[in-house]
Amino acid sequence: MKILYHDLQIEITRRCTGDCKHCCRGDQQNLDLTKEEIDALLNYNDIHSVNRLLFSGGNPPLNGEMLE
Numbered sequence: 001m002k003i004l005y006h007d008l009q010i011e012i013t014r015r016c017t018g019d020c021k022h023c024c025r026g027d028q029q030n031l032d033l034t035k036e037e038i039d040a041l042l043n044y045n046d047i048h049s050v051n052r053l054l055f056s057g058g059n060p061p062l063n064g065e066m067l068e
């Protein structure tokens with residue numbers, strides 16, 4: 001099956017040092033996605049087109065691997 005996304009958002013970390021009242025992420029966790037996991041996710045789902053890819057969290061800069 002061919003999958004086309006207009007917007008795709010990937011939560012690359014569950015870590016966050018914030019305490020925003022409006023947060024809908026729940027409790028922060030010490031969990032990150034790796035580059036290999038993101039590649040596997042995109043390949044496994046047979047994605048053919050993404051108009052806009054957004055990396056979110058948590059607080060994305062806390063996933064140090066993604067800053068390299």
Ligand code: SF4
Nearest residue numbers: 016018019020023058
């Ligand atoms: S995940 Fe975002 S909204 Fe939630 S506490 Fe952290 S910075 Fe605030």
